[in-house]
Amino acid sequence: MGPVRKRINQWLTGQLKLPADIVFDYPRITMVGDIHLYIENHNGLITFESNLIEVKQHNGLIRVHGEDMVIKNLLKKEIVIEGKINSVEHKR
Template identity: 85%
Template sequence: MKPMRKHINQWLTGRLQLPADIVYDYPRITLVGDIHLYIENHNGLVTFESDLIEVKQQNGLIRVHGENLVIKNLLKKEIVIEGKIYNVQHKK
């Protein structure tokens, strides 16, 4: 990240108290129990299998391992995954 942009992002998160996920374009991941997973601010679906779903994000992949995984909702910047979710990993 360029020094000036890094400085501006730090100012936005520090002084204006804007959430880092918005300023830095990070995904927001919400896991409800072990059956619902919401991923906001993603960059596309890479892999879709009943035991593995991979979603592209700014600097890598979000890997969701489980069983009977289904995509309940897929929008440009939001995805909802349901099934028995075992783990969620970030892979660069």
């Protein structure tokens, strides 16, 4: 992201109170307990196994470790994962 676009995005989040995840294209991750994970604003599924799911996002990937995980819903910009979720990490 260039310096001009970065300044514009900062202005949008500061002055107009727009959410940073929308302006900067960040993923939004919502976890309910350790059994339900909802990821918005992703760029595709990379790996799907019952103990590892990797989801691409604009500046890296989101890695989910767990047990007996399944994908309940997969849409263009959102994914719902269920199972025993042990950890969620962001890798650049």
